[in-house]
Amino acid sequence: GCGGSKGASGGGGEERVAVVLKTLSSPYWKYVEAGAKAAGKELGVDVTVVGPNAESEVMQQINMIEDQLNQSPGALVVSPSQPDTVVPVLETATVPVLLIDTDAKLKNKTSFIGTENYEAGYEGGKLLSSLLQKGDKVAIISGALGNTATDERVKGAKAALEEAGMVIVAEQPADSDKTKAMSVMENILQKNNDVKGVFAANDDMALGVLRAVEAKGLDVKVIGTDGTLEAVESILDGKLAGTIAQNPYKMGYEGVKNALAAINGEKVDKRINSGVEVITKDNAQEKLEFLKTISK
Amino acid sequence: MAVRTESLLEMKGIKKSFDQNHVLKGIDLDIKPGEVHVLLGENGAGKSTLIKILTGAYQKDAGEIYWEGKPVNLQTPIDAMRLGIATIYQELNVIPQLKVYENIFLGRELKRGGKMSMLDHKAMREEAKRCLGMLGQSPNLVDMQLGKLGIGQQQLVEIAKALAFDAKLIIMDEPTSSLSAQEVEQLYMCVEQLKKKGIAILFISHKLEEIKRLGDRITILRDGFKIETMPVQTTDPDYWIELMVGRSLDEKFPKQTFTLGKEGFRVEGLEVAGAPEPVGFSVRYGEIVGIAGLVGAGRTELARAIFGADPSRNGKIFIDGKEVKIKSPRDAIDAGIALITEDRKGEGLLLDQTLDFNITMANMKKFAKKSRLIDLKGIREEAKRFIKELKIRPDNIELKARNLSGGNQQKVVIAKWLCTKAKVFIFDEPTRGIDVGAKVEVYRLMNELVENGAIVIMISSELPEILGMCDRVLVMREGKITADLPIGEATQERIMKAATGA
Amino acid sequence: MSQVVVKTKNEVMNGTLKRVLSKFGPLIGLILLIMVLTVLSPKFLTVNNVMNIARQSSINALLAIGMLLPILTAGIDLSVGSLLALSIMMMGIVTVNMGMSPFLGILVCLAVGAGFGWLNGILLTKLRLPHPFISTLGTMNIARGIALIVTGAAPIAGFPYAIQFLGREFVGPIPVSFLLVIVVYVIFHIFLTRTQTGRYIYAIGGNPEAARLSGINVDRVLIIVYTISGLMAGLAGLVMVGRVNSAFPLAGLSYELDAIAAVIIGGASFMGGVGTVWGTLIGALIIAVLRNGLNLLNVPADFQMTVIGTVIIAAVFVDVLRQRKSKKA
Amino acid sequence: MSQVVVKTKNEVMNGTLKRVLSKFGPLIGLILLIMVLTVLSPKFLTVNNVMNIARQSSINALLAIGMLLPILTAGIDLSVGSLLALSIMMMGIVTVNMGMSPFLGILVCLAVGAGFGWLNGILLTKLRLPHPFISTLGTMNIARGIALIVTGAAPIAGFPYAIQFLGREFVGPIPVSFLLVIVVYVIFHIFLTRTQTGRYIYAIGGNPEAARLSGINVDRVLIIVYTISGLMAGLAGLVMVGRVNSAFPLAGLSYELDAIAAVIIGGASFMGGVGTVWGTLIGALIIAVLRNGLNLLNVPADFQMTVIGTVIIAAVFVDVLRQRKSKKA
């Protein structure tokens, strides 16, 4: 869905919830948007979803929060690109503030809805280890260094892989870019052609890695993170070994739902875990159908 | 060493080469306070190079420089300026984006107080007005943006820049090449005043009359060697030429007269931007028509308008009685018109491209083969032909235009337009900066063009060359053609009268 | 047409008006933009929102005025975004991690920016790299790399109030950061128009060879130019830290593009020698107003890019049209 | 010194060698880099790895050769990364979503790139925007916005083999994409040195006014230049799709920087008129070799940027040193 005006369906008197995401330029955040919009439709809330061009546009996100607050919404749902940065502006907010996907040390927040990225990475590491033997060589593909979400995932994955006794022979960045990930993997294979498994900090990179592996005709287990449509399809085709989905749709949906609850003065849990889903061949079909319904 | 107190400046055994090109092979030069010392030599003889070494713009390979008897080491232009050397370079060295007065004080701004204080714009303006006044220029000029001025006025600003400087030696590298008679006269008066104040002047020029008039001593350079230094007044210009080109020159203006044919080129009611009324004139086969006038008379504007170089223009142009529509330079070239522009650096050359590239640029079509690829060999041969014909030096087609001497650059621009095989040639100050020998070559070329059935129009601020080479003279003033004189009736006085309106 | 015309007072006035307009050329683009947004959104022309814009523009305004100098010399500084990041990371290490005085921190922040800027200048002039694109592309990567290394990519939060002051506080309704912008711009205006070095910057951009032959120490001026550009990156970082109370190594990513856009929209030329302080301010405001307006109108993110692209072209085109008219008249 | 020196055969040889060196200047930087990496990693100089580098460099090489043209005219094209993305998204829609012929898809891909490039040229010449930085910054945003809009930011996968061929296949050990690069570079070399338009490109960059007065239709040439640059973005996109078998709207993000870097490292000048096809190839290879080497050596992520920055400066500096020496000699 690409329209922003669909929320304005009902008559006046609707509550308005502003949702400021890290970006809207990737499928993951589109799922969050879809969830938020769906909740708005079901509950009769006017939902505005905005986000900068890229996750790295941190100040642009702050500006967007300011501009949304300026229009006095009933509540604000935010997914901070850099957790600490939103604190000063959100502290001044006089309306309920809910954080989704990424938490921040905000005193006046109503709730945090999401899964820690560390946990997602940890699950990914566990999944990869379960497919391999102890002592197997693995590689990690990280996002652009300094991107807190991918950095946390990498930390989690590393911890799980090390616990399971895997040998991490390479850890290289590919800036969350599919093409770069492919090149990086080709180069890693050049030196370590006995790598048995790869953890990638997002699905795009996982798919790029997969391409490099396939081209060499090697049997390497590749695990991604995010659970995008493309990744799930690849799992169904028996290519990608698995991905860790953080349930972005649910985050968006719960975010708006609880925002409305807060506006109405109802009690909202301080911490709502949207859970992670480990997606492998077993449950991929189900996930695919769900993703298809929400992305129309 | 001998006592040197007599000399202001002494250069000894100066050597300089660029790559394999040995330009200066041991030059000696001495300049005394209050004298006008002239440097004379063919294009590419190394005059500009020598003075650039003196001003710290280039580094010498060998030799010594003494200033007031003491050896000096000139690493940068600042070093030379500190000694009291002011320089008017051959190629304009101005900042088009800055105002006139800012250009005049560039590098030596006046300030309100100490070293760190603000600039004193007011004082600079006043002082700039004074310097421009010495050259007979209006004080209103000071606040103009320099880039908006014509090339002649820019040159005057350069001269004013040197005057504003409390110098002991002023170097002038072809200062009069872009000036017309009136400004030249002002400059001569200026030079005489400076001389009286004991300021020495190192003067480079290709104009023999002016050397005779101003110079005290003359040094002749040839092939990187100093040939001779001698007093100006007691020696004969023909002797200088002999020393400088290695042979004697029979005639300075090889004028040939051809039978006058029918009208070949006609301009009717042409509205030139900035001109008060439409302009028209015609040229017949077999004649060379000169256009004279003062700086800023609008001659260049007229030429550019004919050529379609400036937009919005009304009027008709006929070649052989047929009207040609000209909206752009491309149209003009297709119609067979060539404009040899006056500003070789700004409008003529690709400084970073080779000579063959430059020479064939306006006529690349000719070298496209059937395969639509360019015939590189053909280009090189054509370029070599022109280099030989115009005696461009060094005769290496691979050289970048930037590395040629000023006069040789001018020849490359001429070659570029000869290469187009046009029918109508408009030369705008074609001999600017060209040495006496080469000038004759250019004049011969014009003769040849006329003989072979081309129309030739020459815009020039050099009255002698107008009088010497043209069959008819148009005089312009403030955008209007104020006189149309057959050469028999054209005298210096009549032309000046029409040009000044006096 | 053909007679000499005595200038009437009216015409003289017109002339002055024209000069003012041509000086504040891009202003017309800004005014048009403001008019359109005022019509489209009732929230746009409120004190609150105007102050928002003032605050949101300040970081880019500071980077842009620094960027003006290299561009005036026909150069460019691609490193400002990275220098901003490195400056604030170092400030964070000094004040938060090591707990030293906030004033020392501010000093470190500005010094790191200026120091790396100086390095840009040295690389350009002493190593004689062919174009600042290369040297600043290099230091852009180097500085970003160091910013990532120093804390292992971790962000730093919890800065002392003294550091936050500039980016956070208000004087009445006016954000301190915007007052800072005004002060800085006034200083730059004086610097560029009234001091020797300022004029030399224009001269070098206009014709570097002529500048050198006029005895200007071109290298020295260029080093000053890049040092100042780096210093402004540090200052912009200080303001940013004040706004978000944290420093992170990816701060300022690709900010150089916005800064360059502001300078060019403001009427400066990549060919050097042309450009003004006030034009740059207007350029920065155009960008900030545009972003703010799009947010107020809740334009979806993917459409925002398209709109921003179109408006950038349109804003400059308005100026081009105006100049063409004033030339014809 | 003053006598005429007869050139020995040796000297003539030396001269030729020098000319070759000065033509392939940045080559020395590349060779040095290769030597260092060969020593550091035994895997580096293997056929396999060399082919890897060839393949990895191809996308940037194609963008860079397109970028060379605007830079030769003293311009720039910031939009190539975005045009790449838009081209492949449209190709995806045509072939995957709508199931049309892959050849139509390829045509669409190239046409979208060329079409937007043409628009860049029109904006620059007909609207008379002051510098292509503005027009291409505008279209960079517009094209990226559209790329995001057309599928709502969703990627498209599963391209037919005919489309994947270029980016995926090998002829013996040699990747087809690199053969494509070679062919394209040869064509560009012929275009730039042997055709009228090619030479006009150099002329315009060297002195636009002189070019115009020499009868060159400057606007027409500039439009061609930007159209070709866009076309190459489309072609690079085609190779990318072949490599990763999917199109995504954020593809090619900030690829313009790598392309510009390759051109400048390859010895071209932002001032226009200077630069060669082979230099550009070497520039693209330097960047690819560097990235490959960092991966092979498993250099930690945080050090990579710093190393890249340093090597960019060093590679160019080597060339500067060489030129300075050859001038002295």
Ligand SMILES: Nc1ncnc2c1ncn2[C@@H]1O[C@H](COP(=O)(O)OP(=O)(O)OP(=O)(O)O)[C@@H](O)[C@H]1O
């Ligand atoms: N920067 C340079 N690089 C290479 N060669 C140069 C350079 N500057 C000058 N030359 C060469 O040095 C020689 C002397 O040039 P110079 O400009 O000194 O001549 P000139 O006597 O002033 O001639 P003109 O009367 O035409 O001005 C010429 O052959 C020229 O090609």
Ligand SMILES: Nc1ncnc2c1ncn2[C@@H]1O[C@H](COP(=O)(O)OP(=O)(O)OP(=O)(O)O)[C@@H](O)[C@H]1O
């Ligand atoms: N771009 C410009 N902007 C404003 N004024 C200009 C511009 N170019 C030329 N002028 C002015 O127009 C007038 C005519 O200049 P033009 O160059 O045509 O004269 P000219 O007779 O050819 O003299 P010159 O001997 O200098 O070539 C001059 O006063 C000049 O200062």
Ligand SMILES: [Mg+2]
């Ligand atoms: Mg000379």
Ligand SMILES: [Mg+2]
């Ligand atoms: Mg003239």
